[in-house]
Amino acid sequence: MKDAVPQPIHLVDYRPPSHLVEDVHLTFRLSPKGTRVIAKIRFRANPEGLDEGNLRLDGENLRLISLSLNGHPLTALDYLLTPQGLTIPAERLPGPAFTLCSEVEIDPEANTALEGLYTSNGMFCTQCEAEGFRKITFYPDRPDVMAPFTVRIESDLPVLLSNGNPLASGEGWAEWHDPWPKPAYLFALVAGDLVAQSDRFTTASGRDVALNIWVRPGDEDRCDYAMDALKRSMAWDEQVYGREYDLDIFNIVAVDDFNMGAMENKGLNIFNSKYVLASPETATDRDYDWIEGIVAHEYFHNWTGNRITCRDWFQLCLKEGLTVFRDQQFSADMRSAPVKRIEDVLQLRARQFREDGGPLAHPVRPESYVEINNFYTATVYEKGAELIRMLRELVGPDAYAAALDEYFARHDGQACTIEDWLQVFEDVTQRDLSQFKRWYTQAGTPRVSAEWHIADGTLSLTLRQEVPATPGQPLKEPALIPVRLGMLTPEGAEILPDMVIELDSPEVSRSWDLADLAQAAGVSVPQRVIPSLLRGFSAPVVLDAALTPEDRAVLLAHDGDPFNRWEAGRRLLREALVADLAQTRFDTAGVIEALGHAAGDTHLDPAFRALVLSLPSEDDIAQAICDIGLVPDPVAIADAHRALSARMGAALGPLLQRLYAENDPGPAYSPAAEDAGKRALRNTALRLLSLTGDLTLARAQFENARNMTDQVAALSCLIAGGETEAAARFEAQWQGDRLVMDKWFMLQIAQAPRDMALDRAKALTEHPLFDWKNPNRFRSVIGALGQTPAAFHDPSGAGYRFVADWLIRLDGLNPQTAARMSTLFETWRRYDADRQELIRAELERIAATEGLSRDMSEMVARISG
Ligand code: 0A1
Ligand code: ZN
Secondary structure, three states: OOOOOOOOEEHHHOOOOOEEEEEEEEEEEOOOOOEEEEEEEEEEEOOOOOOOOOEEEEOOOOEEEEEEEOOEEOOHHHOEEEOOEEEEOHHHOOOOEEEEEEEEEEOHHHOOOOOEEEEEOOEEEEEOOOOOHHHOOOEOOOOOOOEEEEEEEEOOOOEEEEOOEEEEEEOOEEEEEEEEEEOHHHOOEEEEOOEEEEEEEEOOOOOEEEEEEEEOOOOHHHOHHHHHHHHHHHHHHHHHHOOOOOOOEEEEEEEOOOOOOEEOOOOEEEEEHHHOOOOOOOOOHHHHHHHHHHHHHHHHOOOEOOOEEEOOHHHHHHHHHHHHHHHHHHHHHHOOHHHHHHHHHHHHHHHHHHHHOOOOOOOOOOOEEOOHHHHOOHHHHHHHHHHHHHHHHHHOHHHHHHHHHHHHHHHOOOEEOHHHHHHHHHHHHOOOOOOOOHHHHOOOOOEEEEEEEEEOOEEEEEEEEEOOOEOOEOOOOOOOEEEEEEEEOOOOOEEEEEEEEEEOOOEEEEEEEHHHHHHHHOOOOOOOOEEEEOHHHOOOOEEEEOOOHHHHHHHHHHOOOHHHHHHHHHHHHHHHHHHHHHOOOOOHHHHHHHHHHHHHOOOOOHHHHHHHOOOOOHHHHHHHHHHOOOOOOHHHHHHHHHHHHHHHHHHOHHHHHHHHHHOOOOOOOOOOHHHHHHHHHHHHHHHHHHOOOOOHHHHHHHHHOOOHHHHHHHHHHHHHOOOOHHHHHHHHHHOOOHHHHHHHHHHHHHOOOOOOHHHHHHHHOOOOOOOOOOHHHHHHHHHHHHOOHHHHOOOOOHHHHHHHHHHHHHHOOOHHHHHHHHHHHOOHHHOOHHHHHHHHHHHHHHHOOOOOOHHHHHHHHHHHO
């Protein structure tokens, strides 16, 4: 029998809690199969509670041992127990204030979902966001109930950690107290045989903070970078946002089995070990980037998420959008800002635009959900961050800073909404933001089109917008879109001072006297102009502007805005690929030459030049083919992609050889931006050269590589070139290292010649190190196949079947990770009727699986549409 269909939860149904929590005392008697949790919770009635005053506590998979109220034991007649929780009717409560004590037993070892308290390699750890705390004890597990926690842990394990400051400890026990009221989703506990790399930080007001990164013995020499990133984050948040840390200790723990990247638990951040551990030999520059960004992200949550949290889960973007924006600002300050912006936009387009254009499209603040874990999406996170960026663009950096000061002052210690957030901006700027708010409530990526012409000495520009229909939202209102722009002459001179036009209706026009512009810019009056639109990617929209390839080449060579410079080259590459696939004429040779010029310009940052030479992804091309009304063929796209790379490798051969030779940062490895940029450029050159079929350089680099960035780059080229020996040697070298072996699994699929990837993936699932219960390993094999379009979309349907089989299997064990990966199917309507039929059959097979999780049922239903 299938469970009853889970009912959606709606934002409009929000009601304040009936009771608030004064404080919580928890005792954990840890044991892998039977952990006892004793909770003593002081409640008081919420004066703002609207219901009849029953006490409703969430609780799942808990074996109730005992329950008492103000010291009096309760019997089964005093409460109602269901699989979702426990209710004590108002008439059984002793008054508005009372203390509830409960004892429950849980089984951490059987917890394969990795939500609540679980074990990983002999260590205990927790993951409570979004609704994991209810798997630990009976509690009002909702973010608007905030309380100080005191925790006692009893265990023989040597390291026992929880939130806040240490209170006391002895042989086999430790006590922690967190004075800052917090919702249960920020609770954390860790117990294990761990070692720390330790340091200290003194805050601006002189608080001495102990910093620890806890890892398994043997990993302690791989924490330097995470520690360095943490200290830089703490200093940056003081300098840029005036935010200081507020406890005596800050702990980070690395765990191998983790569903997501990391978690911002108060004072005790828990990380997927992939985002903590790094050494030059085992981690790539990209890994270092991720570690820096994620350490910062979790740390910044201390103020945006923990001190000010969300009223309910519909407000998730309140903490996530703002914290992503803050971590993006931090990384931009640590590295090259334009390169960081390009990388962020690449991610946004690859993940969020893809989501927004398909059956899973939802507003940044959704209005309903079945399973909240399914809404930790690129839309909530990345588009959420874009909204903060636009707001800052619209009000200006000074008003933004003033608004943030006011936000922290007004709402510290509260659980807030998007309305609270926008109200602060309205109060500080006196600006009506009701139209801007549509960005939070309307799904879909707006399309902006531009037309311009010169007549009678006047330059006119018209911008138009359209917000496409999305599931459940057929009609949209115009959004408020900040379009930053400039204008160039055909010779590449800037003729219009950089400005922002607020596109706030379906159509907005501006005009300028061309002679005035020319005079101010000190150039002669041009016959035509080339607009540089959406500079810095000032809004998350798709831009249609009728620029010719020649116009784009001018922007690539001269645009004063680095983002648009890169964008021009990227559009040219995309047009070349689309023309090849659609068999239309296009001057690809001219494009390659223009890209070569930019890549060879030594005044430009090497990291930027590497981005100029990199091709759009196969998935981007599929989307671009759809946009011109054709049906993408993933196999043809893979071939065209490879052919264009090879053509670039051949046409730019001498330049690429030179870039390779000139950008060697030398034998000492530094993860800092300058050296990483050189390696990026060098390895991009290596890739293009190798795809011409000449693997000499790649072989030499593989032999001599002294860091993982260079080793992986060389290995990728060799695998793509059909050589298998290098992969075997890599395996022999690294088989004892879990994180490096994740790369090995992934590369053999993602880099394989397209007709070999699926067989490889199947074979790798038989490998003794394929531990499918570990989310990282599962993603590096099943996820890798799903992200290799030509193999996943194999016309036989075997790729779809492979992924669906494994999703069904994983769903029985770890619904959250399985459901997240079902998004591999989200673009299915792009493809031809045969492929659609094959995918539909797999979606139906998943949906019909006995005992399917709520997570997966919701996802498959939404994807199927
Ligand atoms: N809040 C964390 C990420 C996170 C989200 C959900 C989780 O379980 C459903 C776990 C972690 C962050 O933004 O870093
Ligand atoms: Zn976050």
